[in-house]
Amino acid sequence: MPLYYFNIYNDDTTLDEEGVELADEHAARAYAVKAVRSLASETTLHGHLVGYHRVEYVDKEQNPLGEVRFDEAVEIT
Amino acid sequence: MNDKSEAGGALIRKLQIFSRLTGSEKALLAALTSDVRTVAARKNIIRDGERPEFVHLIIEGWAARYKVLRDGSRQIIAILLPGDFCDLHVTLLGQMDHGIQTLTECRIAYMRSDDVDKLTCDHNGLTRALWMATLVDESVLRSWIVNNGQREALGRIAHLLCELLYRMEILGLVDVGRFDLPLTQEEIGDAVGLTSVHTNRVLQRLRKLNLIKTGGRMLTVLDVDGLRDAAGYDPSYLHINRREPA
Numbered sequence: 001m002p003l004y005y006f007n008i009y010n011d012d013t014t015l016d017e018e019g020v021e022l023a024d025e026h027a028a029r030a031y032a033v034k035a036v037r038s039l040a041s042e043t044t045l046h047g048h049l050v051g052y053h054r055v056e057y058v059d060k061e062q063n064p065l066g067e068v069r070f071d072e073a074v075e076i077t
Numbered sequence: 078m079n080d081k082s083e084a085g086g087a088l089i090r091k092l093q094i095f096s097r098l099t100g101s102e103k104a105l106l107a108a109l110t111s112d113v114r115t116v117a118a119r120k121n122i123i124r125d126g127e128r129p130e131f132v133h134l135i136i137e138g139w140a141a142r143y144k145v146l147r148d149g150s151r152q153i154i155a156i157l158l159p160g161d162f163c164d165l166h167v168t169l170l171g172q173m174d175h176g177i178q179t180l181t182e183c184r185i186a187y188m189r190s191d192d193v194d195k196l197t198c199d200h201n202g203l204t205r206a207l208w209m210a211t212l213v214d215e216s217v218l219r220s221w222i223v224n225n226g227q228r229e230a231l232g233r234i235a236h237l238l239c240e241l242l243y244r245m246e247i248l249g250l251v252d253v254g255r256f257d258l259p260l261t262q263e264e265i266g267d268a269v270g271l272t273s274v275h276t277n278r279v280l281q282r283l284r285k286l287n288l289i290k291t292g293g294r295m296l297t298v299l300d301v302d303g304l305r306d307a308a309g310y311d312p313s314y315l316h317i318n319r320r321e322p323a
Contacts, residue, residue, distance in 0.1 A: 006274045014281040018262050020273055035274030042230055042275070055274060 003060050004028040006035055010043075010053035010070075025065055032057045032066070036073040049074075085110045087136050088186070091160035094247075094317060095209035102203050105196060110134060110186035122163055122177045122185065129173065131187040133163035138183030139259055143267070144175045153268040155217065156180075156237075156260075158244055165211055168194045181259045213316050220314045225270045228309070233269040234279045235308035238289065242298050243312045258296035283307070 003019040022028050032055045043049050051071030058064050085107030092098060092106070113136060116122060122140060123129050135157050142155040142163070154175065157163060163177045168190045197204040217240070224236045238258075245256045260268075266276040283289045288304045290297040298304055 006277075008274060008278050010278075012278075012281065012285070014278050016262075016274070016277055018273070018277070020263060031272075032274075035272045038272045038275045039278060045229065 004031070004065070005058050005060075005062070006032055007056045007058065008035075008039065008054075009056065010039065010050065019060070028057045029066055029068070032068045033073050036068045036070055040070045040074060087160045088134055092203070092206040092210065095213075096202060096206035098206065099202065102200060105200065105203070109188050109192055109196065110136075112187045113184055114187055116179050116183045116185055118179055118181050118183075120179050122179060122183075123173055125173055125176045127173045128171055129164060129167050130190055132165055132168060132190050132193045133177070134186040134188060135159050135161050135163065136184040136186055138185075139180040140177055140183055141180055141264070141268075142175055142177050151267045152270065153264065154221065155214070156241065156268065159248055162207075162210060162214075165193070165207060168197070180264065209316075216314045216316060221268075230269070230271055230275060230279050231282060232308050233271070234265060234276065235283065235288070235304050236310055237265065237268055238283075238296065238298065239301075239305055239308050239310040239312070240315070241296075242301070242304075243315060243317070247315075247317055254298040254301065255295055257294060258291075259294050 001021040001023055004022050004025075005016040005019040007016055008014040020031060022031055036055050039053075039055070040049055049070060051069060053070045054067045056064060056067040085103070088106050088110055089098060089103050098106070118138075122133055125144065137159055140157040140163065141153045142157060143151050143153045145151050157177070163185075164173060167173060197207060220236075220240075224233050228236060241258065242251065242254075242256065245251045250256055261273070262276045262280070263273040265271075265280075266273045269276070271279070280289070280291065283304070284291065286303065286307070288298070288300050288307060290299055304310070
């Protein structure tokens with residue numbers, strides 16, 4: 001399975017040097033959404049959520065494949 | 078040192094934390110651990126539901142106790158280090174209720190569960206020591222439940238790293254705060270209920286706080302008190318100072 005890397009851009013930049021083996025780009029996006037929800041849940045516990053914070057996912061050659069913003073990973077009604 | 082005496086030595090060192098062993102008890106343990114095999118990294122030693130004929134003891138390397146959920150996600154419920162039993166309880170319970178996988182290449186002693194059962198019937202002192210080892214495993218499991226249920230992400234990972242530091246120190250495998258940490262972000266995440274991405278973020282925070290330094294597969298704890306403080310860590314649950322009265 002190919003490796004995908006997930007870089008975090010929130011209050012700091014955290015680059016992923018290990019990556020995760022996933023079936024395809026679709027699975028990589030789903031993984032990014034799950035990761036964003038996990039990160040967002042932590043800030044929510046502290047009473048804030050910054051919508052423009054994001055996780056970018058890239059392939060092994062560091063080509064950007066997409067990104068998930070914190071405010072698109074959760075539905076607020 | 079040959080495999081046989083080395084394997085027996087790892088077990089004797091571990092059990093002597095809990096109980097004074099006689100010369101004949103040590104000889105029995107050495108004989109029991111004479112079948113040592115090498116298992117490659119990331120292989121199942123035993124799977125959930127199996128009825129094993131052996132009790133496995135880690136002599137060298139790292140392994141993990143885990144359960145897999147229906148959706149495929151994995152919860153690591155213990156990290157097993159040299160001297161740790163994988164599955165002592167199967168001598169009595171018969172069937173595995175979780176799996177055990179190597180994290181690195183391991184050298185493992187395969188002890189026939191019938192022999193372990195017989196040993197516990199015949200030798201009270203050894204039975205007591207094995208019981209203590211099981212009780213400490215349970216104590217560690219309790220601390221993991223509290224860790225994963227109550228602490229936030231930073232505290233959870235700090236707690237896990239503190240535990241590994243203390244346990245590696247007992248084994249003499251820490252050099253000025255530095256030890257081999259052969260876990261991926263994903264495996265650390267599986268142990269504390271976080272995604273690998275979230276785990277990476279927390280490790281970065283711990284680095285920026287100057288509590289740890291990572292490089293390759295090594296971890297250096299730069300500030301033990303700071304890391305303990307971040308985790309609210311109290312090592313008493315490891316019962317490392319518990320010794321039989323003379």
